[in-house]
Amino acid sequence: MSDDSNNKNAKGPALNDPRAVLSLLEADQVVAAKRRTQFGRQQLSSGTRFLLWGLRVYVVLMLAIVALSVFRAVHSAH
Protein backbone atom coordinates (compact mmCIF):
# COMPACT_ATOMS: atom_id res chain seq x y z
CA MET A 1 0.00 0.00 0.00
CA SER A 2 1.14 3.49 -0.75
CA ASP A 3 1.44 4.92 2.73
CA ASP A 4 3.95 2.32 3.88
CA SER A 5 6.66 3.57 1.62
CA ASN A 6 7.68 6.58 3.70
CA ASN A 7 7.87 4.93 7.12
CA LYS A 8 11.61 5.11 7.45
CA ASN A 9 11.71 8.75 8.49
CA ALA A 10 9.96 8.84 11.87
CA LYS A 11 10.83 12.51 12.58
CA GLY A 12 8.77 13.94 9.75
CA PRO A 13 8.00 13.50 6.09
CA ALA A 14 10.24 15.19 3.53
CA LEU A 15 7.34 16.65 1.64
CA ASN A 16 9.42 19.14 -0.28
CA ASP A 17 10.37 16.11 -2.37
CA PRO A 18 7.48 15.48 -4.83
CA ARG A 19 8.33 11.79 -4.98
CA ALA A 20 7.79 11.55 -1.21
CA VAL A 21 4.36 13.15 -1.67
CA LEU A 22 3.45 10.72 -4.44
CA SER A 23 4.72 7.76 -2.39
CA LEU A 24 2.12 8.54 0.27
CA LEU A 25 -0.85 8.84 -2.09
CA GLU A 26 -2.62 6.37 -4.31
CA ALA A 27 -2.38 6.95 -8.04
CA ASP A 28 -6.03 7.92 -8.22
CA GLN A 29 -5.78 10.22 -5.19
CA VAL A 30 -3.61 12.96 -6.68
CA VAL A 31 -5.66 16.04 -7.61
CA ALA A 32 -4.20 16.30 -11.14
CA ALA A 33 -4.89 12.62 -11.81
CA LYS A 34 -8.48 13.00 -10.63
CA ARG A 35 -9.00 16.09 -12.75
CA ARG A 36 -7.86 14.28 -15.86
CA THR A 37 -9.81 11.11 -15.27
CA GLN A 38 -13.53 10.60 -15.27
CA PHE A 39 -15.54 7.49 -14.66
CA GLY A 40 -17.60 6.64 -17.73
CA ARG A 41 -21.38 6.65 -17.80
CA GLN A 42 -23.08 3.58 -16.33
CA GLN A 43 -25.65 1.94 -18.60
CA LEU A 44 -28.95 1.90 -16.71
CA SER A 45 -31.31 -0.98 -17.34
CA SER A 46 -34.94 -0.22 -18.10
CA GLY A 47 -35.87 -1.55 -14.64
CA THR A 48 -33.44 0.86 -12.98
CA ARG A 49 -34.75 3.78 -15.06
CA PHE A 50 -38.29 2.85 -14.07
CA LEU A 51 -37.26 2.76 -10.40
CA LEU A 52 -35.52 6.14 -10.59
CA TRP A 53 -38.48 7.75 -12.35
CA GLY A 54 -40.85 6.21 -9.82
CA LEU A 55 -38.83 7.64 -6.93
CA ARG A 56 -38.67 11.03 -8.66
CA VAL A 57 -42.47 11.11 -9.03
CA TYR A 58 -42.72 10.02 -5.39
CA VAL A 59 -40.58 12.97 -4.25
CA VAL A 60 -42.61 15.49 -6.27
CA LEU A 61 -45.90 14.14 -4.91
CA MET A 62 -44.58 14.06 -1.37
CA LEU A 63 -43.32 17.65 -1.59
CA ALA A 64 -46.79 18.72 -2.71
CA ILE A 65 -48.27 16.89 0.28
CA VAL A 66 -45.74 18.49 2.65
CA ALA A 67 -46.73 21.90 1.26
CA LEU A 68 -50.40 21.03 1.85
CA SER A 69 -49.75 19.92 5.41
CA VAL A 70 -47.70 23.02 6.23
CA PHE A 71 -50.36 25.26 4.70
CA ARG A 72 -52.95 23.62 6.94
CA ALA A 73 -50.73 23.86 10.03
CA VAL A 74 -49.83 27.52 9.50
CA HIS A 75 -53.42 28.38 8.56
CA SER A 76 -54.85 26.73 11.69
CA ALA A 77 -52.18 28.40 13.89
CA HIS A 78 -53.36 31.82 12.71
Place this chain on the structure above:
Amino acid sequence: MDDRKPTTASSIKGTAHPTTESAVTSPAAPELIQLLTHEDVDRARDRWEVAQARAKKTRGTFGGVRLLWLLVGPGVLVFLGENDAPSMLSYAAVGSRFGVGFFIPFVILTFMMGFVVQEMTVRLGAVTHRGHAELIFDRFGKFWGLFSMGDLILGNFLTLITEFIGVRAGLGFFGVRPSIAVGSALLIVIAAITTGRYWTWERITMGLAIFNGLFIPAAILARPDWHAVGHAMVTWMPLPTGSRYEILILILATIGATVTPWMLFFQQSAVVDKGMQPRDINAGRFDTALGALLAAVFAIAAILATVPLFHHGISAADFQGAQFAEALEPLIGHVGAALFALGIFEAGIVAAIAISTSSAYAFGEVFKTGHSLNRPLREAWPFYLTLLGSAFAAAALVLLPRFPLEFVVLTVNVIAVMAMPPALAFLLLLVNDRELMGEHANGFWANMGGVTVTILLVLAGLGFGIATVFPHWLGG
Protein backbone atom coordinates in the same frame (compact mmCIF):
# COMPACT_ATOMS: atom_id res chain seq x y z
CA MET B 1 -3.21 24.06 -14.19
CA ASP B 2 -3.91 21.08 -16.42
CA ASP B 3 -6.85 21.76 -18.70
CA ARG B 4 -6.74 18.77 -20.97
CA LYS B 5 -10.02 17.04 -21.67
CA PRO B 6 -10.78 14.37 -19.06
CA THR B 7 -10.42 10.78 -20.12
CA THR B 8 -11.80 7.66 -18.54
CA ALA B 9 -10.02 6.26 -15.51
CA SER B 10 -9.06 3.02 -17.21
CA SER B 11 -7.53 4.70 -20.26
CA ILE B 12 -5.13 6.84 -18.26
CA LYS B 13 -3.91 4.23 -15.85
CA GLY B 14 -4.18 1.23 -18.09
CA THR B 15 -5.87 -0.71 -15.29
CA ALA B 16 -9.44 -1.06 -14.16
CA HIS B 17 -10.62 0.84 -11.12
CA PRO B 18 -10.32 0.43 -8.17
CA THR B 19 -6.59 0.46 -7.73
CA THR B 20 -4.42 0.80 -4.64
CA GLU B 21 -1.34 1.41 -6.73
CA SER B 22 0.98 4.03 -5.24
CA ALA B 23 1.10 7.25 -7.24
CA VAL B 24 4.90 7.12 -7.30
CA THR B 25 4.93 3.82 -9.19
CA SER B 26 2.11 4.67 -11.59
CA PRO B 27 2.92 5.30 -15.27
CA ALA B 28 1.64 8.87 -14.85
CA ALA B 29 4.10 9.67 -12.01
CA PRO B 30 6.53 11.81 -14.07
CA GLU B 31 3.62 14.03 -15.15
CA LEU B 32 1.98 14.10 -11.72
CA ILE B 33 5.19 15.29 -10.07
CA GLN B 34 4.89 18.50 -12.10
CA LEU B 35 1.27 19.01 -11.14
CA LEU B 36 1.23 18.54 -7.36
CA THR B 37 -0.93 20.99 -5.42
CA HIS B 38 -1.02 22.31 -1.88
CA GLU B 39 -3.95 19.94 -1.33
CA ASP B 40 -1.83 16.91 -2.33
CA VAL B 41 0.98 17.91 0.03
CA ASP B 42 -1.36 18.39 3.00
CA ARG B 43 -3.05 15.09 2.28
CA ALA B 44 0.31 13.35 2.01
CA ARG B 45 1.24 14.79 5.42
CA ASP B 46 -1.92 13.25 6.91
CA ARG B 47 -1.15 9.94 5.21
CA TRP B 48 2.36 10.00 6.66
CA GLU B 49 0.92 10.34 10.17
CA VAL B 50 -1.38 7.40 9.47
CA ALA B 51 1.51 5.33 8.13
CA GLN B 52 3.55 6.03 11.26
CA ALA B 53 0.67 5.03 13.54
CA ARG B 54 0.07 1.90 11.50
CA ALA B 55 3.73 0.94 11.78
CA LYS B 56 3.63 1.44 15.58
CA LYS B 57 0.45 -0.61 15.79
CA THR B 58 2.22 -3.59 14.26
CA ARG B 59 4.97 -3.16 16.86
CA GLY B 60 2.40 -3.59 19.64
CA THR B 61 2.53 -0.09 21.16
CA PHE B 62 -0.33 2.41 21.46
CA GLY B 63 -0.24 2.86 17.69
CA GLY B 64 -3.66 1.25 17.39
CA VAL B 65 -5.27 3.94 19.53
CA ARG B 66 -3.36 6.67 17.68
CA LEU B 67 -4.37 5.16 14.35
CA LEU B 68 -8.04 5.31 15.33
CA TRP B 69 -7.59 8.85 16.66
CA LEU B 70 -6.15 9.88 13.30
CA LEU B 71 -8.81 8.15 11.25
CA VAL B 72 -11.98 9.05 13.18
CA GLY B 73 -13.71 12.23 12.11
CA PRO B 74 -16.17 12.08 9.21
CA GLY B 75 -18.43 9.52 10.92
CA VAL B 76 -18.47 11.27 14.30
CA LEU B 77 -19.04 14.64 12.62
CA VAL B 78 -21.82 13.46 10.37
CA PHE B 79 -23.85 11.91 13.20
CA LEU B 80 -23.24 14.66 15.75
CA GLY B 81 -23.87 17.17 12.97
CA GLU B 82 -27.19 15.50 12.30
CA ASN B 83 -28.05 15.82 16.00
CA ASP B 84 -28.80 19.36 14.92
CA ALA B 85 -31.17 22.01 16.25
CA PRO B 86 -34.40 20.72 14.59
CA SER B 87 -33.46 17.13 15.47
CA MET B 88 -32.86 17.92 19.13
CA LEU B 89 -36.12 19.89 19.17
CA SER B 90 -37.88 16.86 17.65
CA TYR B 91 -36.44 14.65 20.39
CA ALA B 92 -37.50 17.24 22.97
CA ALA B 93 -41.01 17.26 21.49
CA VAL B 94 -41.11 13.45 21.72
CA GLY B 95 -40.04 13.46 25.40
CA SER B 96 -42.49 16.16 26.39
CA ARG B 97 -45.38 14.67 24.40
CA PHE B 98 -45.01 10.94 25.06
CA GLY B 99 -42.57 10.53 27.97
CA VAL B 100 -40.46 7.37 28.23
CA GLY B 101 -41.64 4.57 25.96
CA PHE B 102 -41.69 3.50 22.32
CA PHE B 103 -39.50 6.33 21.03
CA ILE B 104 -36.44 5.37 23.14
CA PRO B 105 -35.74 2.10 21.25
CA PHE B 106 -37.10 3.65 18.05
CA VAL B 107 -34.35 6.30 18.17
CA ILE B 108 -31.76 3.53 18.51
CA LEU B 109 -33.29 1.78 15.50
CA THR B 110 -33.05 4.95 13.40
CA PHE B 111 -29.36 5.34 14.26
CA MET B 112 -28.79 1.72 13.26
CA MET B 113 -30.44 2.58 9.94
CA GLY B 114 -28.16 5.59 9.73
CA PHE B 115 -25.09 3.42 10.29
CA VAL B 116 -26.14 1.00 7.54
CA VAL B 117 -26.28 3.72 4.89
CA GLN B 118 -23.38 5.88 6.10
CA GLU B 119 -20.99 2.92 6.13
CA MET B 120 -21.52 2.64 2.38
CA THR B 121 -20.33 6.23 1.88
CA VAL B 122 -17.09 5.38 3.73
CA ARG B 123 -16.37 2.60 1.25
CA LEU B 124 -17.34 4.70 -1.76
CA GLY B 125 -15.11 7.60 -0.68
CA ALA B 126 -12.11 5.49 0.35
CA VAL B 127 -12.15 3.38 -2.82
CA THR B 128 -13.01 5.95 -5.51
CA HIS B 129 -11.51 9.10 -3.91
CA ARG B 130 -14.51 10.94 -5.36
CA GLY B 131 -17.37 12.74 -3.65
CA HIS B 132 -20.97 11.58 -3.91
CA ALA B 133 -22.14 14.38 -6.22
CA GLU B 134 -19.20 13.82 -8.55
CA LEU B 135 -19.90 10.10 -8.81
CA ILE B 136 -23.61 10.64 -9.51
CA PHE B 137 -22.81 13.10 -12.32
CA ASP B 138 -20.08 10.87 -13.76
CA ARG B 139 -22.00 7.59 -13.63
CA PHE B 140 -25.59 8.69 -14.26
CA GLY B 141 -25.17 11.93 -16.19
CA LYS B 142 -26.33 15.51 -15.73
CA PHE B 143 -30.04 14.71 -15.94
CA TRP B 144 -30.14 12.57 -12.80
CA GLY B 145 -27.31 14.51 -11.22
CA LEU B 146 -29.26 17.76 -11.34
CA PHE B 147 -32.26 16.12 -9.67
CA SER B 148 -30.03 14.90 -6.85
CA MET B 149 -28.40 18.29 -6.49
CA GLY B 150 -31.80 19.99 -6.44
CA ASP B 151 -32.92 17.79 -3.53
CA LEU B 152 -29.63 18.37 -1.74
CA ILE B 153 -29.49 22.14 -2.17
CA LEU B 154 -33.15 22.65 -1.16
CA GLY B 155 -32.83 20.36 1.86
CA ASN B 156 -29.47 21.80 2.91
CA PHE B 157 -30.59 25.40 2.70
CA LEU B 158 -33.81 24.82 4.64
CA THR B 159 -31.89 22.84 7.26
CA LEU B 160 -29.25 25.55 7.48
CA ILE B 161 -31.95 28.10 8.25
CA THR B 162 -33.21 25.92 11.10
CA GLU B 163 -29.68 25.69 12.51
CA PHE B 164 -29.55 29.47 12.84
CA ILE B 165 -33.05 29.40 14.35
CA GLY B 166 -31.58 27.00 16.93
CA VAL B 167 -28.59 29.26 17.53
CA ARG B 168 -30.87 32.26 17.99
CA ALA B 169 -33.23 30.36 20.28
CA GLY B 170 -30.46 28.72 22.34
CA LEU B 171 -28.69 31.99 23.12
CA GLY B 172 -32.04 33.75 23.42
CA PHE B 173 -32.50 31.88 26.71
CA PHE B 174 -29.56 33.87 28.09
CA GLY B 175 -30.93 37.16 26.79
CA VAL B 176 -28.52 37.41 23.85
CA ARG B 177 -29.92 39.51 21.00
CA PRO B 178 -30.67 37.53 17.78
CA SER B 179 -28.24 39.54 15.65
CA ILE B 180 -25.39 38.92 18.12
CA ALA B 181 -26.24 35.21 18.46
CA VAL B 182 -26.38 34.65 14.70
CA GLY B 183 -23.31 36.84 14.10
CA SER B 184 -21.31 34.83 16.66
CA ALA B 185 -22.31 31.61 14.94
CA LEU B 186 -21.12 32.95 11.60
CA LEU B 187 -17.79 33.96 13.16
CA ILE B 188 -17.33 30.37 14.42
CA VAL B 189 -18.09 29.00 10.93
CA ILE B 190 -15.49 31.39 9.46
CA ALA B 191 -12.92 30.58 12.16
CA ALA B 192 -13.23 26.85 11.47
CA ILE B 193 -12.26 27.25 7.80
CA THR B 194 -9.54 29.89 8.11
CA THR B 195 -6.92 27.26 8.95
CA GLY B 196 -6.81 26.07 5.33
CA ARG B 197 -6.36 22.55 6.57
CA TYR B 198 -8.91 19.71 6.59
CA TRP B 199 -7.34 18.13 9.66
CA THR B 200 -7.54 21.29 11.78
CA TRP B 201 -11.08 22.03 10.60
CA GLU B 202 -12.12 18.47 11.50
CA ARG B 203 -10.60 18.65 15.00
CA ILE B 204 -12.10 22.08 15.73
CA THR B 205 -15.54 20.91 14.60
CA MET B 206 -15.24 17.65 16.57
CA GLY B 207 -14.24 19.68 19.62
CA LEU B 208 -17.44 21.69 19.26
CA ALA B 209 -19.53 18.62 18.44
CA ILE B 210 -18.67 16.83 21.66
CA PHE B 211 -20.67 19.53 23.48
CA ASN B 212 -23.73 17.77 22.08
CA GLY B 213 -23.18 15.77 25.27
CA LEU B 214 -24.58 18.73 27.28
CA PHE B 215 -27.92 16.97 27.00
CA ILE B 216 -26.60 14.21 29.30
CA PRO B 217 -26.25 16.34 32.44
CA ALA B 218 -29.54 18.04 31.51
CA ALA B 219 -31.16 14.58 31.40
CA ILE B 220 -29.60 13.59 34.74
CA LEU B 221 -30.95 16.76 36.33
CA ALA B 222 -34.39 15.74 35.06
CA ARG B 223 -34.09 12.62 37.30
CA PRO B 224 -35.21 10.01 34.79
CA ASP B 225 -36.95 6.83 35.90
CA TRP B 226 -34.20 4.40 34.81
CA HIS B 227 -36.45 1.41 35.43
CA ALA B 228 -38.97 2.81 32.92
CA VAL B 229 -36.13 3.51 30.48
CA GLY B 230 -34.89 -0.08 30.74
CA HIS B 231 -38.44 -1.40 30.37
CA ALA B 232 -38.99 0.73 27.26
CA MET B 233 -35.71 -0.45 25.73
CA VAL B 234 -36.74 -4.07 26.07
CA THR B 235 -40.49 -3.93 25.36
CA TRP B 236 -40.92 -0.74 23.22
CA MET B 237 -43.74 0.09 25.65
CA PRO B 238 -45.77 2.11 26.37
CA LEU B 239 -46.80 2.89 22.81
CA PRO B 240 -47.57 6.54 22.03
CA THR B 241 -51.20 7.52 22.39
CA GLY B 242 -53.28 10.42 21.12
CA SER B 243 -53.55 11.91 17.65
CA ARG B 244 -52.27 9.35 15.16
CA TYR B 245 -51.36 12.15 12.77
CA GLU B 246 -49.19 13.80 15.42
CA ILE B 247 -47.54 10.46 16.21
CA LEU B 248 -46.82 9.91 12.52
CA ILE B 249 -45.28 13.38 12.19
CA LEU B 250 -43.02 12.74 15.18
CA ILE B 251 -42.02 9.33 13.80
CA LEU B 252 -41.09 11.00 10.50
CA ALA B 253 -39.26 13.82 12.29
CA THR B 254 -37.32 11.25 14.32
CA ILE B 255 -36.31 9.34 11.18
CA GLY B 256 -35.47 12.64 9.46
CA ALA B 257 -33.28 13.45 12.45
CA THR B 258 -31.04 10.49 11.61
CA VAL B 259 -31.00 9.69 7.89
CA THR B 260 -30.87 12.59 5.47
CA PRO B 261 -29.34 13.25 2.03
CA TRP B 262 -26.75 15.79 3.23
CA MET B 263 -25.20 13.12 5.44
CA LEU B 264 -24.45 10.91 2.42
CA PHE B 265 -22.82 13.74 0.48
CA PHE B 266 -20.94 15.13 3.47
CA GLN B 267 -19.41 11.93 4.80
CA GLN B 268 -18.24 10.69 1.42
CA SER B 269 -16.65 14.06 0.59
CA ALA B 270 -15.06 14.27 4.05
CA VAL B 271 -13.63 10.75 3.68
CA VAL B 272 -12.09 11.85 0.35
CA ASP B 273 -10.78 15.14 1.78
CA LYS B 274 -9.27 13.27 4.73
CA GLY B 275 -7.43 11.12 2.21
CA MET B 276 -8.75 7.78 3.43
CA GLN B 277 -7.77 4.71 1.42
CA PRO B 278 -9.32 1.23 1.13
CA ARG B 279 -7.15 -0.09 3.95
CA ASP B 280 -8.77 2.51 6.26
CA ILE B 281 -12.29 1.21 5.69
CA ASN B 282 -12.46 -0.70 8.97
CA ALA B 283 -11.36 2.41 10.87
CA GLY B 284 -14.01 4.33 8.92
CA ARG B 285 -16.61 1.80 10.05
CA PHE B 286 -15.48 2.27 13.65
CA ASP B 287 -15.70 6.03 13.21
CA THR B 288 -19.23 5.74 11.81
CA ALA B 289 -20.36 3.35 14.58
CA LEU B 290 -18.85 5.64 17.24
CA GLY B 291 -20.66 8.63 15.75
CA ALA B 292 -23.96 6.74 15.64
CA LEU B 293 -23.53 5.53 19.23
CA LEU B 294 -22.67 8.98 20.63
CA ALA B 295 -25.48 10.63 18.69
CA ALA B 296 -28.02 8.00 19.87
CA VAL B 297 -27.01 8.49 23.52
CA PHE B 298 -27.26 12.29 23.23
CA ALA B 299 -30.60 12.03 21.40
CA ILE B 300 -32.05 9.82 24.14
CA ALA B 301 -30.69 12.30 26.71
CA ALA B 302 -32.62 15.10 24.97
CA ILE B 303 -35.79 12.99 25.21
CA LEU B 304 -35.21 12.24 28.89
CA ALA B 305 -34.45 15.89 29.69
CA THR B 306 -37.93 16.94 28.56
CA VAL B 307 -39.91 14.06 30.11
CA PRO B 308 -40.75 16.23 33.18
CA LEU B 309 -42.89 18.38 30.85
CA PHE B 310 -44.87 15.22 29.99
CA HIS B 311 -45.35 14.32 33.66
CA HIS B 312 -46.59 17.85 34.45
CA GLY B 313 -48.98 17.85 31.50
CA ILE B 314 -47.30 20.87 29.87
CA SER B 315 -48.21 21.04 26.20
CA ALA B 316 -45.08 21.50 24.13
CA ALA B 317 -46.69 21.08 20.72
CA ASP B 318 -45.68 24.55 19.49
CA PHE B 319 -42.50 25.01 21.48
CA GLN B 320 -39.32 26.30 19.85
CA GLY B 321 -35.79 26.14 21.32
CA ALA B 322 -35.82 28.73 24.09
CA GLN B 323 -39.39 27.89 25.09
CA PHE B 324 -38.38 24.32 25.94
CA ALA B 325 -35.58 25.60 28.16
CA GLU B 326 -37.85 28.19 29.80
CA ALA B 327 -40.56 25.59 30.45
CA LEU B 328 -37.97 23.20 31.89
CA GLU B 329 -36.44 25.74 34.28
CA PRO B 330 -38.95 25.32 37.15
CA LEU B 331 -38.81 21.52 36.74
CA ILE B 332 -35.11 20.72 36.37
CA GLY B 333 -33.57 23.96 37.64
CA HIS B 334 -31.73 26.85 36.03
CA VAL B 335 -28.57 24.83 35.40
CA GLY B 336 -30.46 22.05 33.63
CA ALA B 337 -32.43 24.51 31.52
CA ALA B 338 -29.26 26.45 30.68
CA LEU B 339 -27.52 23.22 29.63
CA PHE B 340 -30.48 22.40 27.40
CA ALA B 341 -30.37 25.86 25.79
CA LEU B 342 -26.60 25.64 25.29
CA GLY B 343 -27.09 22.19 23.76
CA ILE B 344 -29.51 23.62 21.19
CA PHE B 345 -27.02 26.42 20.42
CA GLU B 346 -24.18 23.91 19.99
CA ALA B 347 -26.33 21.64 17.83
CA GLY B 348 -27.07 24.56 15.52
CA ILE B 349 -23.42 25.66 15.27
CA VAL B 350 -21.95 22.25 14.45
CA ALA B 351 -24.66 21.46 11.92
CA ALA B 352 -24.27 24.87 10.29
CA ILE B 353 -20.56 24.13 9.80
CA ALA B 354 -21.17 20.59 8.49
CA ILE B 355 -24.13 21.39 6.23
CA SER B 356 -22.59 24.48 4.63
CA THR B 357 -19.45 22.41 4.00
CA SER B 358 -21.58 19.64 2.46
CA SER B 359 -23.12 22.15 0.01
CA ALA B 360 -19.68 23.54 -0.85
CA TYR B 361 -18.22 20.07 -1.48
CA ALA B 362 -21.12 19.17 -3.78
CA PHE B 363 -20.85 22.48 -5.66
CA GLY B 364 -17.11 22.02 -6.21
CA GLU B 365 -17.51 18.40 -7.31
CA VAL B 366 -20.21 19.22 -9.86
CA PHE B 367 -18.55 22.32 -11.29
CA LYS B 368 -15.09 20.74 -11.17
CA THR B 369 -13.57 23.54 -9.12
CA GLY B 370 -11.26 23.02 -6.14
CA HIS B 371 -13.24 21.47 -3.31
CA SER B 372 -11.03 20.73 -0.36
CA LEU B 373 -10.51 22.28 3.04
CA ASN B 374 -6.80 21.68 2.39
CA ARG B 375 -6.89 24.33 -0.32
CA PRO B 376 -6.07 27.95 0.42
CA LEU B 377 -8.74 30.55 -0.30
CA ARG B 378 -7.10 31.83 -3.51
CA GLU B 379 -7.10 28.33 -5.05
CA ALA B 380 -10.63 27.35 -4.09
CA TRP B 381 -12.55 30.59 -3.67
CA PRO B 382 -15.78 29.23 -5.28
CA PHE B 383 -15.74 26.44 -2.68
CA TYR B 384 -15.34 28.84 0.24
CA LEU B 385 -17.77 31.31 -1.32
CA THR B 386 -20.45 28.59 -1.50
CA LEU B 387 -19.73 27.54 2.07
CA LEU B 388 -19.89 31.04 3.53
CA GLY B 389 -22.53 32.33 1.10
CA SER B 390 -25.02 29.63 2.08
CA ALA B 391 -24.31 30.22 5.79
CA PHE B 392 -24.67 34.01 5.47
CA ALA B 393 -27.89 33.75 3.43
CA ALA B 394 -29.48 31.35 5.94
CA ALA B 395 -28.38 33.54 8.85
CA ALA B 396 -29.79 36.67 7.19
CA LEU B 397 -33.17 35.03 6.61
CA VAL B 398 -33.43 34.10 10.28
CA LEU B 399 -33.03 37.76 11.20
CA LEU B 400 -35.77 38.97 8.84
CA PRO B 401 -38.67 40.21 10.98
CA ARG B 402 -41.48 38.44 9.10
CA PHE B 403 -39.68 35.35 7.87
CA PRO B 404 -41.94 32.30 8.45
CA LEU B 405 -39.61 30.42 10.81
CA GLU B 406 -42.33 28.01 11.89
CA PHE B 407 -42.89 26.98 8.24
CA VAL B 408 -39.25 25.97 7.87
CA VAL B 409 -39.00 24.16 11.20
CA LEU B 410 -42.16 22.20 10.45
CA THR B 411 -40.98 21.02 7.05
CA VAL B 412 -37.27 20.45 7.27
CA ASN B 413 -37.04 16.96 8.75
CA VAL B 414 -40.10 15.76 6.84
CA ILE B 415 -38.59 16.96 3.54
CA ALA B 416 -35.39 15.14 4.45
CA VAL B 417 -37.29 11.86 4.81
CA MET B 418 -39.11 12.42 1.49
CA ALA B 419 -35.89 13.16 -0.41
CA MET B 420 -34.01 10.22 1.04
CA PRO B 421 -35.32 7.25 -1.04
CA PRO B 422 -33.95 8.54 -4.40
CA ALA B 423 -30.66 9.43 -2.68
CA LEU B 424 -30.49 5.90 -1.28
CA ALA B 425 -31.26 4.42 -4.71
CA PHE B 426 -28.23 6.24 -6.18
CA LEU B 427 -26.12 5.21 -3.20
CA LEU B 428 -27.05 1.55 -3.67
CA LEU B 429 -26.42 1.70 -7.43
CA LEU B 430 -22.99 3.23 -6.87
CA VAL B 431 -21.92 0.93 -4.07
CA ASN B 432 -22.97 -2.12 -6.12
CA ASP B 433 -21.02 -0.87 -9.15
CA ARG B 434 -18.18 -3.40 -9.33
CA GLU B 435 -16.39 -1.35 -11.97
CA LEU B 436 -15.97 1.34 -9.32
CA MET B 437 -15.84 -0.69 -6.15
CA GLY B 438 -14.28 -4.04 -7.07
CA GLU B 439 -14.07 -6.26 -4.00
CA HIS B 440 -15.49 -3.44 -1.83
CA ALA B 441 -18.89 -3.54 -3.54
CA ASN B 442 -21.92 -4.31 -1.38
CA GLY B 443 -22.52 -7.87 -0.30
CA PHE B 444 -25.91 -9.50 0.21
CA TRP B 445 -26.47 -8.29 3.79
CA ALA B 446 -25.41 -4.71 3.09
CA ASN B 447 -27.87 -4.66 0.19
CA MET B 448 -30.59 -6.15 2.36
CA GLY B 449 -29.95 -3.44 4.95
CA GLY B 450 -29.94 -0.65 2.37
CA VAL B 451 -33.08 -1.88 0.60
CA THR B 452 -34.89 -2.35 3.92
CA VAL B 453 -34.07 1.20 5.01
CA THR B 454 -35.26 2.52 1.63
CA ILE B 455 -38.55 0.61 1.81
CA LEU B 456 -39.15 1.78 5.40
CA LEU B 457 -38.59 5.39 4.37
CA VAL B 458 -40.94 5.08 1.39
CA LEU B 459 -43.61 3.50 3.60
CA ALA B 460 -43.17 6.22 6.24
CA GLY B 461 -43.54 8.86 3.53
CA LEU B 462 -46.61 7.19 2.03
CA GLY B 463 -48.16 6.92 5.50
CA PHE B 464 -47.60 10.63 5.98
CA GLY B 465 -49.08 11.38 2.55
CA ILE B 466 -52.19 9.32 3.16
CA ALA B 467 -52.65 10.81 6.63
CA THR B 468 -52.35 14.32 5.23
CA VAL B 469 -54.72 13.88 2.30
CA PHE B 470 -57.18 11.68 4.19
CA PRO B 471 -56.79 12.78 7.84
CA HIS B 472 -60.02 11.10 8.94
CA TRP B 473 -58.51 7.69 8.09
CA LEU B 474 -56.23 8.07 11.08
CA GLY B 475 -58.76 9.75 13.29
CA GLY B 476 -57.55 13.32 12.57
